[in-house]
Amino acid sequence: MMSEIEISRRGVLAGSAAAAAIAAAPHVEAQPAKALPPATMPVSLTINGKRRDLTLDTRTTLLDTLREHLQLTGTKKGCDHGQCGACTVIVNGERINSCLSLAVQHQGDEVTTIEGLGTPDKLHPMQAAFVRHDGYQCGYCTPGQICSAIAVLDEIKRGDPSHVQADLTQRPQLTSLEMRERMSGNICRCGAYSNIAEAMADVAGVDVKEMEA
Amino acid sequence: MKPFTYERAKTPAEAAAAVARQPGAKFLAGGTNLLDLMKLEIETPRHLVDVQDLKLDRIEPTSDGGLRIGALVTNTKLAADTRVRRDYGVLTRAIVAGASGQLRNKATTAGNLLQRTRCPYFYDPNMPCNKRKPGSGCAAIGGYSRQLAVIGSSDHCIATYPGDMAVAMRVLDATVETVKADGTTRAIPIADFHRLPGDTPHLDNNLEAGELITAVTLPRPIGGTHHYEKVRDRASYAFALVSVAAIIQKDGSGRVAFGGVAHKPWRVEAADDVMTQGAAAVTAKAFADARPTDDNAFKIPLATRALAATIAEGRSA
Numbered sequence: 001m002m003s004e005i006e007i008s009r010r011g012v013l014a015g016s017a018a019a020a021a022i023a024a025a026p027h028v029e030a031q032p033a034k035a036l037p038p039a040t041m042p043v044s045l046t047i048n049g050k051r052r053d054l055t056l057d058t059r060t061t062l063l064d065t066l067r068e069h070l071q072l073t074g075t076k077k078g079c080d081h082g083q084c085g086a087c088t089v090i091v092n093g094e095r096i097n098s099c100l101s102l103a104v105q106h107q108g109d110e111v112t113t114i115e116g117l118g119t120p121d122k123l124h125p126m127q128a129a130f131v132r133h134d135g136y137q138c139g140y141c142t143p144g145q146i147c148s149a150i151a152v153l154d155e156i157k158r159g160d161p162s163h164v165q166a167d168l169t170q171r172p173q174l175t176s177l178e179m180r181e182r183m184s185g186n187i188c189r190c191g192a193y194s195n196i197a198e199a200m201a202d203v204a205g206v207d208v209k210e211m212e213a
Numbered sequence: 214m215k216p217f218t219y220e221r222a223k224t225p226a227e228a229a230a231a232v233a234r235q236p237g238a239k240f241l242a243g244g245t246n247l248l249d250l251m252k253l254e255i256e257t258p259r260h261l262v263d264v265q266d267l268k269l270d271r272i273e274p275t276s277d278g279g280l281r282i283g284a285l286v287t288n289t290k291l292a293a294d295t296r297v298r299r300d301y302g303v304l305t306r307a308i309v310a311g312a313s314g315q316l317r318n319k320a321t322t323a324g325n326l327l328q329r330t331r332c333p334y335f336y337d338p339n340m341p342c343n344k345r346k347p348g349s350g351c352a353a354i355g356g357y358s359r360q361l362a363v364i365g366s367s368d369h370c371i372a373t374y375p376g377d378m379a380v381a382m383r384v385l386d387a388t389v390e391t392v393k394a395d396g397t398t399r400a401i402p403i404a405d406f407h408r409l410p411g412d413t414p415h416l417d418n419n420l421e422a423g424e425l426i427t428a429v430t431l432p433r434p435i436g437g438t439h440h441y442e443k444v445r446d447r448a449s450y451a452f453a454l455v456s457v458a459a460i461i462q463k464d465g466s467g468r469v470a471f472g473g474v475a476h477k478p479w480r481v482e483a484a485d486d487v488m489t490q491g492a493a494a495v496t497a498k499a500f501a502d503a504r505p506t507d508d509n510a511f512k513i514p515l516a517t518r519a520l521a522a523t524i525a526e527g528r529s530a
Contacts (some may be wrong), residue, residue: 035260036216058219061248081249082316094289094318101319104219105263149313155314160293163309163449168298184449184461185313
């Protein structure tokens with residue numbers, strides 16, 4: 001095994017200014033001279049109730065696993081950096097950005113995507129509410145919005161606190177303000193936010209008109 | 214993204230040894246910051262040691278009446294803990310002021326402490342950045358610096374530590390517990406955990422190579438009202454321009470730490486000492502050595518106003 005200092009020397013020989021600075025600072029990991037060849041690993045996970053066994057490049061995100069390897073293209077790639085929420089899926093009951101998670105991190109996990117929530121003949125209540133309240137225009141962010149919306153109602157029911165809660169020791173209330181704050185990780189370029197909030201209120205059994213008052 | 218190999222460690226000491234053993238290895242917890250940076254090839258680990266199986270996901274009482282928060286407790290779980298909500302409200306407030314629900318479900322306590330700066334020049338590989346590429350220069354100095362540091366910065370770096378959670382931990386005097394590759398452990402006061410940039414801005418903190426965070430401990434509760442006032446460009450899901458974490462006692466005394474202003478959560482003892490004299494007195498002490506740019510000089514009066522609002526909130530609580 002090479003010592004850290006030897007690795008640093010090799011970096012200096014590679015000739016970059018950065019490597020020279022690294023040699024002077026032993027805390028920094030040396031930049032490798034050569035990239036590794038791609039590595040693959042077996043990954044098994046349950047997606048929408050169905051077990052999937054795959055062999056994937058370790059770099060494959062959960063999002064790309066769904067879209068590129070399993071043709072589950074309902075989950076969308078927006079920014080690919082966790083900023084837009086279009087890739088939101090539910091993993092072991094919690095919503096996450098599938099673009100910021102590697103498939104290998106999800107060995108044995110249960111993943112629910114938009115395809116697992118409902119079908120055109122039998123919509124999930126949140127899907128039906130989005131249709132009823134016109135909670136989208138172009139539809140690109142919608143699968144992520146719907147996965148997030150379902151999880152948000154669970155989070156409020158479970159009593160998770162939020163930024164807009166006045167008293168942290170109390171349970172959060174099903175208000176428009178709470179739902180909007182909790183949905184801030186899902187961006188809608190078309191600006192369908194108010195209709196999305198109405199769809200969520202409908203599913204939560206809250207009177208929309210009362211909420212707006 | 215550069216290719217890398219991947220393993221899952223079973224124990225903290227095994228994880229630390231695995232990272233120390235392999236050049237270019239890194240720990241992987243939630244991955245929400247690391248993967249983002251790997252996609253941009255700002256981080257290029259050759260090997261990832263996934264720590265999710267280390268069973269560091271519990272919050273337990275300590276023998277002296279405090280709490281020990283496992284390194285892998287998610288932001289969501291930490292913010293929702295009834296003990297934290299009751300006794301350390303500033304911590305819950307800070308966590309729910311940051312990121313989005315999706316990110317908080319994956320982000321961990323240790324990972325959040327290690328979150329790297331959001332300086333736009335650090336994020337742009339076409340720009341010189343001493344933090345990303347030591348010795349290459351700092352494009353932020355003389356560049357677009359509205360978001361960047363006003364104090365504690367150097368001629369090499371004006372980046373800020375971007376997180377919220379650590380600002381609350383700083384005001385709570387938390388301690389970071391670690392294990393090294395040789396199995397030895399240490400406890401680092403949060404005040405000494407993050408570094409100022411100086412002439413080594415590529416070092417965000419004082420962890421050694423392969424040293425793994427195992428927990429963060431909070432001392433016993435100190436009462437008072439707990440506040441986290443975050444000022445940002447939109448009402449939710451944005452980094453702080455300025456944030457104020459404060460614990461205020463009935464007599465008006467208290468403690469305050471500021472986020473969004475420096476390379477680490479910013480707390481000055483002499484500023485805590487004058488809390489009863491009002492916000493302007495506090496920020497005069499806390500920002501006495503400030504070196505803002507033309508773009509971000511507004512942060513200092515903004516910090517005073519945010520603290521004034523916080524103190525008023527404490528009075529009415």
